[in-house]
Amino acid sequence: MEMVLTLPAPLIAGTTTRGSAPQKPMNEAQFEAFYRKTAGSLWSYLYRLVGNAATADDLLQKTFFRFLRTNPSLAGEEHIRRYLFRTATNVALDHFRESKREKNIELPPPAPVDERHELRHDMMRMFGELKPRERALLWLAHVEEADHDEIGEALGLKSKSVRVLLFRARKKLAEILKKHGMAPEVAR
Amino acid sequence: MSEACRYERDVLRAVEENGWTDALRVHVADCEDCAAAMSVAPWIDRFAAVETRERALPDPAVVWLKANVLRGTVAMERVARPMRTFQFVAYILVASGWAGLVTWKWDALQQWLLSFSPAQALVSAAYAPQLSISFFLAVFVLSSMTIVLALHTILAEE
Numbered sequence: 172m173e174m175v176l177t178l179p180a181p182l183i184a185g186t187t188t189r190g191s192a193p194q195k196p197m198n199e200a201q202f203e204a205f206y207r208k209t210a211g212s213l214w215s216y217l218y219r220l221v222g223n224a225a226t227a228d229d230l231l232q233k234t235f236f237r238f239l240r241t242n243p244s245l246a247g248e249e250h251i252r253r254y255l256f257r258t259a260t261n262v263a264l265d266h267f268r269e270s271k272r273e274k275n276i277e278l279p280p281p282a283p284v285d286e287r288h289e290l291r292h293d294m295m296r297m298f299g300e301l302k303p304r305e306r307a308l309l310w311l312a313h314v315e316e317a318d319h320d321e322i323g324e325a326l327g328l329k330s331k332s333v334r335v336l337l338f339r340a341r342k343k344l345a346e347i348l349k350k351h352g353m354a355p356e357v358a359r
Numbered sequence: 360m361s362e363a364c365r366y367e368r369d370v371l372r373a374v375e376e377n378g379w380t381d382a383l384r385v386h387v388a389d390c391e392d393c394a395a396a397m398s399v400a401p402w403i404d405r406f407a408a409v410e411t412r413e414r415a416l417p418d419p420a421v422v423w424l425k426a427n428v429l430r431g432t433v434a435m436e437r438v439a440r441p442m443r444t445f446q447f448v449a450y451i452l453v454a455s456g457w458a459g460l461v462t463w464k465w466d467a468l469q470q471w472l473l474s475f476s477p478a479q480a481l482v483s484a485a486y487a488p489q490l491s492i493s494f495f496l497a498v499f500v501l502s503s504m505t506i507v508l509a510l511h512t513i514l515a516e517e
Binding site: 199202203206207210214215219224228232235236239240291294298309310312313314316318319330331333334341342344345348353 | 391403407409412420429
């Protein structure tokens with residue numbers, strides 16, 4: 172028998188349009204399809220924020236638990252995706268608050284076993300020199316290609332602040348890369 | 360610095376696809392936002408491309424099931440909240456009742472306890488001039504309430 176989440180809580184804002192009939196909540200099969208579409212990129216984001224695969228797994232599940240508590244429908248999938256990243260950001264920042272490790276990323280195991288691991292380790296270490304919010308800003312702007320409004324929504328910031336903070340985060344990352352002798356060459 | 364540069368996305372795309380136009384080159388030279396974006400974009404692209412996941416993602420069926428279980432727990436907690444409030448109020452009432460009773464009859468109790476001996480306990484208690492029937496009634500009521508509350512707590516926990 173297929174289970175359907177039917178919490179009386181309102182649907183995520185924007186998943187229904189004013190005047191139209193409310194959408195049916197996701198059933199298990201729809202959730203599975205949505206999960207397969209979004210979980211990979213969400214996990215990558217969380218992993219880059221916390222720097223630990225097991226923690227990223229936990230936070231990914233927490234994110235989806237919170238997401239499912241809102242009784243989501245499939246309407247406005249792009250909006251739901253943004254909501255998911257906002258939830259993931261909150262979950263990750265809660266994690267940092269709880270563990271009081273905001274300043275230090277949890278590094279992957281210290282002894283890389285091959286070249287690929289070594290590269291990943293070095294990159295994670297450099298990225299880890301940024302604060303969690305700076306990591307989130309850069310990832311959302313560059314990898315998720317979110318605009319400033321969307322980033323502001325995800326991080327609870329005004330879009331004007333996003334511009335300033337993003338600029339600082341980029342400068343800081345550029346400094347870090349330079350410090351490690353990795354300032355990128357840009358083909359122009 | 361108030362609004363996002365409208366060329367930022369084009370600059371990032373140009374970095375990614377190596378699709379620079381003269382107009383973009385000119386723009387980047389003048390726009391510090393885009394220059395900053397351009398300086399880190401190749402590294403972030405490489406960083407994003409590095410495979411980091413070494414095991415499968417949590418199974419969606421398990422996530423769905425756990426979410427349902429958690430939902431049940433949350434609903435149960437919501438239902439149990441008034442009961443817990445009632446229990447808390449009852450604790451306070453019984454504790455204040457005992458405190459009030461002891462304060463009210465402190466002198467008589469002290470006298471009774473000092474003259475306490477196993478054989479004489481009930482006799483002296485019954486004839487203690489300052490311990491009235493109402494006192495013993497209050498002790499009885501409070502004792503019953505304490506026992507009921509304790510039993511309720513234990514059974515509710517189970």
